[in-house]
Amino acid sequence: MSSSCGSSCESSSQNSSCGSGDARLAQQDIAITRSLGKIKNKILVMSGKGGVGKSTVAVNLALCLAKKGHKVGLMDVDLHGPDVVRMLNLTGTLEPPANPDDLIPPLAFNENLKVVSLEYMMKDRDDAIIWRGPLKIQAIRQFLADMDWGELDYLIVDAPPGTGDEPLTVAQTIPGVQAVVVTTPQAVALADVRKSINFCKAVDMPIVGVVENMAGFVCPHCGETVDIFSKGGGEETARDFDLPFLGRVPMDPRVVVAGDTGTPYLSSNEDSPAIKAFDAVVTAVERRLPPGPATVNPFAATGCACTSGGCGSK
């Protein structure tokens, strides 16, 4: 990647003490704005707690939007557990451009979906990244500056759980980014999701809405729903914070198999409760963030970005 400051800056932070640090950051900000300039909607998928299905939601959100004909980018900034490449069974590598000053084209999953993962920075898939915050921040910024996304309706960013360096960097670096918050319905996850919501408020990142994942298991034999992780907590939290509830996705063993084998469930044409649920979530996202001109804060002017006018949310 075309870093302009060489290795002496590698351990620098956003507030670098390197003599040319401020100028370099300003230059990088310009590069990021240019790289993301033709993207209408940027969505950070985040969760308070690990393992609630954030990457699954990010991947399926991207796939479903692409399936509906939108131009979509998917970026995995989970340095410690990048799963997107595996979930999509992407085998290619990022090719450096012929001219080092040119931007790097992301991998194409299909004609509507482009993908980039920080996993491509690792020599070996099983290598562990052992980096402190400043390096992570710099890596994400560099990736944002160097990618050639072109025109997109949606850029979906998958960040690690919690409110650490990665989501913070995304929130502070990507202009107009908005959050989709994923949770499971049980109390321990909900306690953490409230932190995520408060994080969004603190960094002034609008929230598109809350998704409740793993919301009940539909028995394939009798069709009865078993609420393994309790019920309705995500919707209740959304209501408590006056946020749109985007929908609930049930547990489905096929989602696990799909993620493990890299054969995305959403690209199948099955008519299952999980697929219908993902579809409903995507429709809710499309309604709140139409693939038209970008809006920086859809909640600021009218209190509600819902184009149907019927959601009742603030």
Ligand SMILES: Nc1ncnc2c1ncn2[C@@H]1O[C@H](COP(=O)(O)OP(=O)(O)OP(=O)(O)O)[C@@H](O)[C@H]1O
């Ligand atoms: N609706 C679902 N039904 C069944 N399994 C699911 C569902 N959603 C996610 N999973 C499974 O749960 C596991 C964790 O999901 P995922 O990796 O998406 O979570 P995460 O929140 O991104 O995790 P991490 O904290 O590691 O980033 C995966 O095996 C995934 O296939």
